[in-house]
Amino acid sequence: MTRTAREVLADCEIALEMLEAEQDLGRWRVHWAGALALVRAVGHVLQKVDGADPRMRRQIDIAYRRWKSQKVSNAIFWEFIEEERNNILKEYRFNLHPLDHVDVAVMMTVRHPQSGELSQIPQVVPIGENIYRPVLDGYSEGNDARDVYREALDWWNAELTAIELALSKSSPTAADS
Structure with missing residues (x-):
């Protein structure tokens, strides 16, 4: 199962609640940086922690290859989750008004x-x-950043569900789980 990745995803939901409630721009920006680190951490934890199980790792690798080969339909991952996290954590550059x-x-x-x-x-x-709080350019330019973040959380939920489903279909018996 994608148990640990789902724990991170649950924390992403809390981060979104914090972003919705925060009024102070400085504090909002700090919450945003944390939220983007968390939303990218879903994938890292999926690969490194949940992927420690070889059967799970095969399904994760299949999913990742699909995301990479279908970049347009998975643009939320490449152009928002990955890129925005890199903007903040590597350059401390915010793509927000x-x-x-x-x-x-x-x-x-x-x-x-x-x-x-x-x-x-x-x-x-x-x-x-x-x-x-609009995104300035790139993926979902002009949309409220929290709406784009919600889209990222929904994307992760769908992808984790797809991985879990593929794992359940590939398992010879329920006892292997």
Whole structure:
């Protein structure tokens, strides 16, 4: 089983809760660095700890080869989990909007009260209070970082489930588990 990798994944869920609740940008950034280290640790723990079992290791190797050969469909791993962790832990470079408040351009449609004529009014709206922390460029550019992190957690969950399923199908008997 992917028991230890799932423990790390459970801690990733806690990290996401912390990111959702934190208001202070400095503390948020520290939580983000930890969250990205954790989300990448799922794979390292999967390979090194859960993969100590040779049968499990075969399934992990098959999954990794699939991720590598299908980089587009596994872009969340290569372009976010791997790349963003490297950005922070190797260069301390954050791919996030750097300020407490993010200005967002919106187009408002208004109806004239007498004529009923519609017109559009451009407006810049500042968003604060930890509502929106956009990714600056690359994978999911413009999306809230926590939404991208959630996608990464969902991807890991699906991949761990697939590995566990493949292991259960490859096992000759339940007693081997």
